[in-house]
Amino acid sequence: MNFEKLIWSNYGKFILLLLSAVVIIQGYHMMWLMKIHNSRTAHSNRQYAQYEENISFQMSANLIKVMQHVVDTVTEVHISDQTGSYYIIPNVIVADVNASSLPISLCTQTTPNHLHYLKDLSESWDGPISVAVFTDHKNTIQTLHTALYMHQCFESIRKFVTFHLLYPIRLEPIEVSKLLSMEVDCNVDMADVFDGSETKLNYANEIPYPHNALRNVAITYSNSEYIFMIDIDMVPSEGLVNGFQKFIKRQSLASSDRSKDAEGKVVYVVPAFESKLPIRASNKISLLKEWGEGNVRPFYSMVCAKCQVVTDYDKWKNLPNIPFLDIGYILDWEDPWEPFYIAKKTDLPLYDGKFKQYGFNRISQVCEMYVAGYSFAVLNNAFIVHRGLKEKDKFHSKKEEENLKNKELFRAFKLNLKDKYPDITRQC
Known part of the structure; x- marks a missing residue:
């Protein structure tokens, strides 16, 4: 009996010794792993610091x-x-x-x-x-x-x-x-x-x-x-670049049987709005929501409503909801409409540089486009939003004086268009 106890006692000591050895070995193993990890982390940090330094140097060199x-x-x-x-x-x-x-x-x-x-x-x-x-x-x-x-x-x-x-x-x-x-x-x-x-x-x-x-x-x-x-100080609706690119490809395929001249005499009107800051409308659904809540309204509605009313905002608002950019409807220009638009650069009439300060600077160019034979196609889902609401009492003090001066200039401009486009019957 004493002999059995001795055996089990020695066996227990052996097991305890073996477990202690395993713990010590595992401890050394963990220390080794930590050392490797710290070494790699330090190396990684050095690499990242070097990367940041290289990027900074590249940016500095590029700036110079x-x-x-x-x-x-x-x-x-x-x-x-x-x-x-x-x-x-x-x-x-x-x-x-x-x-x-x-x-x-x-x-x-x-x-x-x-x-x-x-x-x-x-x-x-x-x-x-x-x-x-x-x-x-x-x-x-x-x-x-x-x-x-x-x-x-x-x-x-x-x-x-x-x-x-x-x-x-x-x-x-x-x-x-x-x-x-x-x-x-x-x-x-x-x-x-x-x-x-x-x-x-x-x-x-x-x-x-x-x-x-x-x-x-x-x-x-x-x-x-x-x-x-x-x-x-205007912001366009989201995805307009990509949407217009796809739209133009479809238009090109659809107009393959038409002449280049006919295809080029159109500009694509983008309805304009003005908003209380900050601008939150990024697509037509969100714009209509903001419009309904009174945070957004048609551009210039309180300053010169007739300058934008031809756009027909109610018609634009009620166009069918389709998920891609397309022509909603086509309009003829009417005085004094000042639409914002996308146009082919080739042969587009430039602006008359004689107009400065406030009044008639944008409409003079749109007027010439109309006389030159352009039509105005309103896009269904695209829009721009002006930062802040336009109010009559927030303009500079010489606004009316400048407007009258440019009005006279505009009259002379329209007379010159008759000489520039003698074979066209349109007038503005």
């Missing part, structure tokens, strides 16, 4: 290259506009994506203090944007620095937005080379870059604002087959 291109372009390239009043500097900052690879470019114009709208615009419009910026000798460096900040710090802008400059011939940019010593810091908040300049009005500056000359620059130096001219 872009800066030098900007300085060289502003110094060397000066093209006179059609009026002989301004110099154009095209492609001063060029988008990464080649615009000719997509069928449509959005074209717009602005002063430097409204360039911040490009962030939302470029994120809503998944395609090329050609923007013409108005500046002068004193503001050129700050304008370029702001554009460089937008280009460097926002991927959608760097990818799609190409900047052009327009400035009065008598106010040539000065000391542009100073731009090379200025820092572009993406850690700086966009609001600080613009420093409250949103309160300024384009029309209230000492230098008359040349809408039409700027629009011509944005159109002329866009590289897509179609252009979509809107104001910079």
Whole structure:
């Protein structure tokens, strides 16, 4: 009995010793695994840090290259506009994506203090944007620095937005080379870059604002087959680039039996709205909901309702709900309709650069399109929304004075159209 106890006692000690050995071995194994893991983690962290450093270096090198291109372009390239009043500097900052690879470019114009709208615009419009910026000798460096900040710090802008400059011939940019010593810091908040300049009005500056000359620059130096001219503080409905691309392919197949001339004499109207901030409507369903709740209304409805009423918003609202872009209905132009539209760039009449400040700048070009034989096809699902509601009491003090001046200019413009299009019976 004592012998059996001795055996079991020794066996128990052996088992305990064996278990202890296993625990020790497992402990060493875990320590070894942890050492390998820590080594790999440290190596991975070093690799990631090196990757970040390489990316930062690449971005810095690219920024220096872009800066030098900007300085060289502003110094060397000066093209006179059609009026002989301004110099154009095209492609001063060029988008990464080649615009000719997509069928449509959005074209717009602005002063430097409204360039911040490009962030939302470029994120809503998944395609090329050609923007013409108005500046002068004193503001050129700050304008370029702001554009460089937008280009460097926002991927959608760097990818799609190409900047052009327009400035009065008598106010040539000065000391542009100073731009090379200025820092572009993406850690700086966009609001600080613009420093409250949103309160300024384009029309209230000492230098008359040349809408039409700027629009011509944005159109002329866009590289897509179609252009979509809107104001910079507007936002297009989602998926419009892709939807229009598919629409044009269907139109091309359907019109194969028609002449090119007949096909080219149409523009595609995009209904315009205005909204209380912020803009929340991204598709027609959400737009109609916001419209029904009073957050959205037809553009200019409280300022110049007749300027947009021809669009027939009620008819557009009640079009059949189909999941693709198509023509809803076709309209003839009527005075004083000012539709926003998508058009083929080829043979499109440019804007008359003599119109500046407020009044008749956009309608003069639409009037000429009508006289030239264009029809106006309203798209069923596309729209644009202006940031904020337009109110009569929120315009600058000289609005009416400028409007009367441009009204006289418009009368002369219409008389000239009779000479320019002698064989066409349409009048506006």
